[in-house]
Amino acid sequence: MTHEQETVVLRGHIIDSLILAKVLDTISMMGGTFDLQEVAIGKTREETSRARIVVRAPSAKLLAEILHAIQPHGASVERELDCQAEAAPADGVFPEQFYATTHLPTQVRLQGRWVDVERMEMDLGIQIDAGKTGARTVPMGEVKRGDWIVTGRTGIRVIPLQRPQERDVFSFMESRVSAERPHGHIIADVAKRMWSLRDRHRQGQEGCKVLLAGGPAIIHAGGREALTWLIEAGFIHVLFCGNALAAHDMEADLYGTSLGYGLSAGRAVPRGHEHHLRTINRIRAIGSIAAAVESGVIKQGVMAACVRHHVEVVMAGTIRDDGPLPGVITDSVAAQAAMRAAIPGVGLALLVASTLHAVATGNLLPAAIPTVCVDVNPAVPTKLADRGSFQAVGLVMDAASFLRELARELGWTP
Amino acid sequence: MSRLLVCPPDYFRIDYEINPWMRRVNEVDPERAVRQWHHLMTVLEHDVGAALERMKPVPGLPDLVFTANAGVVVGRKAVTSRFRHPERQREEAHFEAWFRENGYEVMTLEEDLYFEGAGDLLGFSDVWFGGYKQRSEIRAYPRLSELFGREIIPVELVDSRFYHLDTCFCPLSGGELLYYPPAFDRYGQTAIAERVGPERRLVVPEEEALMFACNAVCVGKHVVLPAGCPETMRLLEARGYQSHPVPLDEFMKSGGSAKCLTLALD
Numbered sequence A: 001m002t003h004e005q006e007t008v009v010l011r012g013h014i015i016d017s018l019i020l021a022k023v024l025d026t027i028s029m030m031g032g033t034f035d036l037q038e039v040a041i042g043k044t045r046e047e048t049s050r051a052r053i054v055v056r057a058p059s060a061k062l063l064a065e066i067l068h069a070i071q072p073h074g075a076s077v078e079r080e081l082d083c084q085a086e087a088a089p090a091d092g093v094f095p096e097q098f099y100a101t102t103h104l105p106t107q108v109r110l111q112g113r114w115v116d117v118e119r120m121e122m123d124l125g126i127q128i129d130a131g132k133t134g135a136r137t138v139p140m141g142e143v144k145r146g147d148w149i150v151t152g153r154t155g156i157r158v159i160p161l162q163r164p165q166e167r168d169v170f171s172f173m174e175s176r177v178s179a180e181r182p183h184g185h186i187i188a189d190v191a192k193r194m195w196s197l198r199d200r201h202r203q204g205q206e207g208c209k210v211l212l213a214g215g216p217a218i219i220h221a222g223g224r225e226a227l228t229w230l231i232e233a234g235f236i237h238v239l240f241c242g243n244a245l246a247a248h249d250m251e252a253d254l255y256g257t258s259l260g261y262g263l264s265a266g267r268a269v270p271r272g273h274e275h276h277l278r279t280i281n282r283i284r285a286i287g288s289i290a291a292a293v294e295s296g297v298i299k300q301g302v303m304a305a306c307v308r309h310h311v312e313v314v315m316a317g318t319i320r321d322d323g324p325l326p327g328v329i330t331d332s333v334a335a336q337a338a339m340r341a342a343i344p345g346v347g348l349a350l351l352v353a354s355t356l357h358a359v360a361t362g363n364l365l366p367a368a369i370p371t372v373c374v375d376v377n378p379a380v381p382t383k384l385a386d387r388g389s390f391q392a393v394g395l396v397m398d399a400a401s402f403l404r405e406l407a408r409e410l411g412w413t414p
Numbered sequence B: 001m002s003r004l005l006v007c008p009p010d011y012f013r014i015d016y017e018i019n020p021w022m023r024r025v026n027e028v029d030p031e032r033a034v035r036q037w038h039h040l041m042t043v044l045e046h047d048v049g050a051a052l053e054r055m056k057p058v059p060g061l062p063d064l065v066f067t068a069n070a071g072v073v074v075g076r077k078a079v080t081s082r083f084r085h086p087e088r089q090r091e092e093a094h095f096e097a098w099f100r101e102n103g104y105e106v107m108t109l110e111e112d113l114y115f116e117g118a119g120d121l122l123g124f125s126d127v128w129f130g131g132y133k134q135r136s137e138i139r140a141y142p143r144l145s146e147l148f149g150r151e152i153i154p155v156e157l158v159d160s161r162f163y164h165l166d167t168c169f170c171p172l173s174g175g176e177l178l179y180y181p182p183a184f185d186r187y188g189q190t191a192i193a194e195r196v197g198p199e200r201r202l203v204v205p206e207e208e209a210l211m212f213a214c215n216a217v218c219v220g221k222h223v224v225l226p227a228g229c230p231e232t233m234r235l236l237e238a239r240g241y242q243s244h245p246v247p248l249d250e251f252m253k254s255g256g257s258a259k260c261l262t263l264a265l266d
Helices: A019-029 A060-073 A184-202 A224-232 A243-255 A272-286 A289-294 A302-308 A332-342 A355-364 A379-385 A399-409 B030-048 B092-101 B140-148 B186-195 B230-238
Strands: A004-012 A033-040 A049-057 A084-087 A106-110 A113-118 A125-128 A135-138 A148-151 A156-158 A176-178 A209-214 A238-241 A312-316 A346-352 A371-375 A392-396 B003-006 B051-054 B071-074 B077-080 B105-107 B121-123 B128-132 B152-156 B169-171 B177-179 B201-203 B217-219 B222-226 B242-246
Touching: A004 A019, A004 A060, A004 B140, A019 A033, A019 A049, A019 A060, A019 B186, A049 A060, A106 A125, A184 A209, A184 A346, A184 A392, A184 A399, A209 A224, A209 A355, A224 A302, A224 A399, A238 A243, A238 A332, A238 A355, A243 A272, A243 A289, A243 A302, A243 A312, A272 A289, A289 A302, A312 A332, A332 A355, A346 A355, A346 A399, A355 A371, A355 A379, A371 A379, A371 A399, A379 A392, B030 B051, B030 B217, B030 B222, B030 B242, B071 B092, B071 B140, B077 B092, B077 B140, B092 B105, B121 B169, B128 B140, B128 B169, B140 B152, B152 B186, B177 B230, B201 B230, B222 B230, B230 B242
Parallel strands: A113 A135, A176 A392, A209 A238, A209 A346, A238 A312, A346 A371, A371 A392, B003 B051, B077 B105, B128 B152, B177 B201, B222 B242
Antiparallel strands: A004 A049, A033 A049, A084 A148, A106 A113, A106 A156, A125 A135, A125 A148, B071 B077, B121 B128, B169 B177, B217 B222
């Protein structure tokens, strides 16, 4: 966490005396920020007022200095309590009053100390370790009987996102979705981020991976070459997809079609509807996508690039899948767990042309990770933006056009 | 008739230094102090018409003479002081005993909540002001507000020479305010100006503020103030007040003057 905070309470005739103004001015002048959480104004002149202020500072030292400066004006640190916890009553069951997480950075108070909750993700519980020194999120399905799970609301604080330092499309701190806006500058900003993330990733810095969650429309619409190039050039490090994207990508390699349509001629090919089934069958016979690439059966495309460039791929199945391909995780809880395990280290997420994968990935991401959602259907980016992630940008556009434009910005020449 | 609590200066001297005016080397002339105190009492009793309640001085408590710091009295309710400095904390029991013996309902604040009585809490009929940071703590005022059911506007005292509110702020019976604005920060000055209109604010010049012109006792249209403050007297007289200058320089050696030597009981 990049900042420290403490909650103070101010009571008395704090409005007309300008004591509240003085305290807030002092916090700002010393380099801190505040959140005026609650102001209860006295109903009569005689009745006192009360304000609850969250004071934040970039360092513990500065926070202590600010608290020291405002304390003589009556700002007293709110008496804080440790968070409450109860043992999970059974495997896969939270205690009745469990605390449900948001995707914002969160801290819990353990033995008088505020501790960051690890692996923030929305709609989970918080598990405390046995020594009461650490806390991390835990999905309902993974909790074990007797695990200590945070309950109630005391001793928990959710920290609003800070405005990002970079001056680009993500720094507006608002979720914007529009089909009417020009896309060029947004894609240019995304490309700029990807340049910088690739450099930092190559230097071994953490949190610099780029995740792409994509649907088969990428292949159908003609974005395969651009995405392949992005992977080969080292701009994508994690791929979330389903059976279809992988199947049609390899169908394109084996037959030159995507769901039976000739990709170059753009026409349905006789018996083309069988191509993806024959592709899946072929890979199943070989045993794995990696083996198919390594043996030279699959020569080019998205999956081949992923295998050759060691991109981490999580393929999650659905009930309408054919086959599926080896490696597709058909147990949706297991697939969710595999996706979750691949999230740490991600610094940018591109969610392209897949409602299911985009929403599933969006739910797993902490709010601080910049996210770009691209779909021809405005409902998908809107749904993502409604999560309240400030750094989500929605683009209503065709997947292939997006990927081609992005790749061109990054140096691809088709 | 106004009643004032006073304490004869039998043991008044400078035994310690707890404000910028006090210098142990600057010894009090006991006889002169007694003379000045009696002069003040005469003016209060005869010229102003106040009734005086005298409490018994105690050896070893030189500042018991400054009864303004005994506490705050409203009707039959008294809240006793909690002194910041240990040197004066020993006075608390004596003031409390006097209030009890004289039939007051005595209320006390929590032990670590400093509040130095009418030295820091002064008011008009509609609003009170509470000086804080030098001696009293701002946290005392919400509590006092509850006890007395009054609005109390806290104002920070920013100049250590004006360490109590009554050294720089004197509400007058007609609603005017005699005060020295630089003793407050801009928040305090604004808060005061919000409640006391410009026509009611009488600004004391610096040299007279430093003579403790604001440490005055106002009873009806009479104002008793330290001698040597002609501009303040002119301001008062222009508003129809009769001023009564009394030489009190022996008490200034301790950082106190007319107001500090009295506590309004009613």
